[in-house]
Amino acid sequence: MQLPDSMKHSQADLYLETYQVLDLEMSRLREIQRWQASAASKLAADMQRFSRPERLVNGPTVTHFWSMLKLLDVLLQLDHLKNAKASIPNDFSWYKRTFTQVSTQWQDTDTMREELDDLQIFLSTRWAILLNLHAEMFRTNTVEDILQVLIVFCVESLELDFALLFPERHTLLRVLPVLVVLATSSEKESESLYKRVKINRLLNIFKNDPVIPAFPDLHLSPAAMLKELSSYFQNxxxxxxxxxxxxxxxxxxxELQDYQRHYLILNHMGTIRAEHDDFSIRFASAxxxxxxxxxxxxxxxxxxRDIKGNMYDTVVEGFQLLSRWTGRIWEQCAWKFSRPCKEPPMSDSHQDSATFFDYEKVVRWNYTAEERRALLELIGYIKxxxxxxxxxxxxxxxxxxETIHMEVQDFVQDKLDTMLRTTFRKKKDLSRILSDMRTLSADWMANTSKADPEQHLLHQETEEMRQSTFxxxxxxxxxxxxxxxxxxxCELVSGGNLRKPGGLFGNSSSGIPVEDLKQLETFFYKLSxxxxxxxxxxxxxxxxxxxFLWFREFYLESSRVIQVQHFTFLCEV
Known part of the structure; x- marks a missing residue:
């Protein structure tokens, strides 16, 4: 940029002030660069720890699953954000130029230049964070075992769905394509993966959700991610x-018409109104x-007990309704952002369409009046x-x-007691796990009528008499x-074997009867x-x-639009 003659005398000061302003922003990017490297190292270490064949540690637990998946999700979103932010390369270009000008008066700038070059590589390389994670994961040991377990967990959770709230569901949908790419590090491992998870199950999940919310105004597409990542991960x-x-x-x-019917809230308002009215009446009654x-x-x-149990069931249903409705709004917004309207309707404005900004074509003009009314109606229901x-x-x-306490005690004091005396009576290792579950959570203090264990051996009670009264x-x-x-x-069902075929509760080789397995599965998801x-x-x-409906930053960045004249479709109603 050429400075006017009147400003050339203060050119050095101008460069210095520009550098100081940009250096603050670049320092934040350096912090992100350092954090992602540390997070990738931590995630890779956790995966390697659980992939060792000797299994010196127990696990991974469901808690481990979620911690790894959520950390992977954060890294993925950071990478996606870095790829989408158009301002980053522009700001860095200015920063590097001003650094070249002001650093001539400094000493020992070699280290700073190395950091600058390293940051430039990080910012200019697409999917740099995932590539670094891949390098960390396979640095010492292979981690295909744990990657496959995580994929199975994601697929089973998404197919069951009832135990998930929408943020968890979106997390699983975002990380699943990345896990599949990372897990296919070789042809052999690909075959091993598809033996555990049929490829049609993956295809169905990706087809059912072709657009996934990533940020309030930025989306991810599994198909687009898989295609782009294939050029970085050759296997x-x-x-x-x-x-x-x-x-x-x-x-x-x-197929587009089918997706339109699925994503547009307007097409589901009849069902949503009925759900809202029915739930409101039953909640008030409870x-x-x-x-x-x-x-x-x-x-x-x-x-x-019946009244409190009914109240608990109603609250659970309310959470599931709110999750489903808010998730629909997120997904409709992502769908709209993925398919901007080509031209705004001329009947709504006398302006030339060339004057409209790109983000207006995904928000302001991308919703019909009926769709806006349906959206506002659903917002009212949610609130x-x-x-x-x-x-x-x-x-x-x-x-x-009290209901949660009763559910836990009913399972650990009654159902586990029955399993210990029948299914697991001669299986000492499995009996030990059941006993640990009872020791961990049984509230014997509240059980005032707990019988002496020796009396169980002296009397042949009926099943009804055997049940504890707590x-x-x-x-x-x-x-x-x-x-x-x-x-x-998990330990009881899987035996701690990561490579066991089938899913967690779909494993027929566990030796646990179907009825007991079903009880364990039901209680497992209740716990969640x-x-x-x-x-x-x-x-x-x-x-x-x-x-998030008011958030516009990232789409403006990706569409390279100056952030002025902020419109939102909520203002149009």
């Missing part, structure tokens, strides 16, 4: 069936029963249900804790207890949802947060 380039998946802009017209119960003295235990549930927090908390208390298990119970169930229930207020806050 994946032979996966023809995965690489022929159509990207959002390549979807055939007939609340009235709770108020009646609290005002009555000496209520019957069975009646009290009203969320507010209704939030207001009753203190009233229902005791009932929720009194639920509003004392929910801790998060640590829940995580440990999930871990013990207990954590959301116990964190009641935070869960409602997450499920009703719609602030």
């Amino acid at each position: 994946f380039s032979s996966q023809i069936r995965l690489l022929t998946l159509p990207a959002p802009h390549e979807i055939p017209p007939r 609340m009235n029963q709770m108020i009646t119960l609290k005002s009555s003295d000496g209520a019957d235990n069975d009646w009290s 009203s249900i969320g507010l209704m549930m939030q207001h009753c927090d203190t009233l229902v908390s005791e009932a929720l804790w 009194y639920p208390r509003p004392v929910a298990p801790t998060a640590a207890q829940i995580h440990c119970l999930q871990f013990l169930i 949802f207990f954590l959301h229930i116990l964190d009641f207020t935070a869960t409602i806050g997450t499920l009703t947060d719609l602030g």
Whole structure:
């Protein structure tokens, strides 16, 4: 850039001030560069630890699964953001130019130049974070074992779906393509992976969700990611069936109509209205029963338990509804951002279409009046249900804790007791795990009628008489207890063998009868949802947060549009 003659006398000062402004931003990018390197090293170390054949440590637990998947998701989103931010190369170009000018007066700039070159490589290389993660993961040991286990976990969780809230579901959808790419490091490992997870299951997941929310105004496409990453991970380039998946802009017209029906909220409003009205009535009824119960003295235990159990079931249903509705808004927004309208409707404005910004074509002009009304109606439903549930927090908390306590005690004191006396009576290793589960979480203090174990051997009671009679208390298990119970169930079902064929509960070689396996599976997924229930207020806050509708930064960056004249479709209604 040529400076005017009037400013040339202060050229050095101008360069210095520009450098100081940009250096602050570049220091943040350096911090991101250092953090991603540290995070990649930590994630790779965890994966290598659980992939060792000698299995010196127990695990991985479900908690380990989620910690690794969430860290991988953060790294993926950072990489995607770095690729999408058009301002980064422009700012860095200016920064490097001003550094060249101002550093002539400094001494010992070699180290700074090396850091600058390193940062330039990091910023200019697409998918630099994933490439660094791949190098860290395969530096010493192969990690295909744990990668395959994570893929199985993602696929099973997505196919079951009922145990997931929408942030967890979107996390799994984002990381699954990356895991598949990383796991196909060789032809042999690809065959091993597809023996555990049929490729059609992966294809169905990628086809069902061709667009995944990444940021409020930026999306990811599994098909596009797989195609682009295949040029960086050569071993994946032979996966023809995965690489022929159509990207959002390549979807055939007939399939496009099906996706439109799926993603557009307008097409689901009839069902959503019915769900809202039905839930509102039943929630109000459950609340009235709770108020009646609290005002009555000496209520019957069975009646009290039924009312509190009904309240718990209603809260779970409310969380699932809010998750499904808010997830629909996220997914509709991602779909709209992936398919901007070509030209704004001229009937809505007298301006020439050339004056419209790109981001208006994905937001302002990409929604019909009916679609905007449907969106606002759904926002109203989400806020009203969320507010209704939030207001009753203190009233229902005791009932929720007591119901969770009862569910846990019913399983560990009754169901496990039956398993110990029947299925696992002669299996000492498995019996030990069941005993550990009881020791960990059984509330014997609340069980005032627990029989002496020796009396069980002297009397042949009926199954009904054998069941313990315990009194639920509003004392929910801790998060640590829940995580440990999930871990013990995994150890019980899988035997700690990472390479065992089939999924966690679909494994027919575990030697556990189908009925017992079903009980373990049901309780396992209940435990997952207990954590959301116990964190009641935070869960409602997450499920009703719609602030992303106003967010516009990243799409403006990727479309290289000056950030002026901020419009949003919410203002158009």
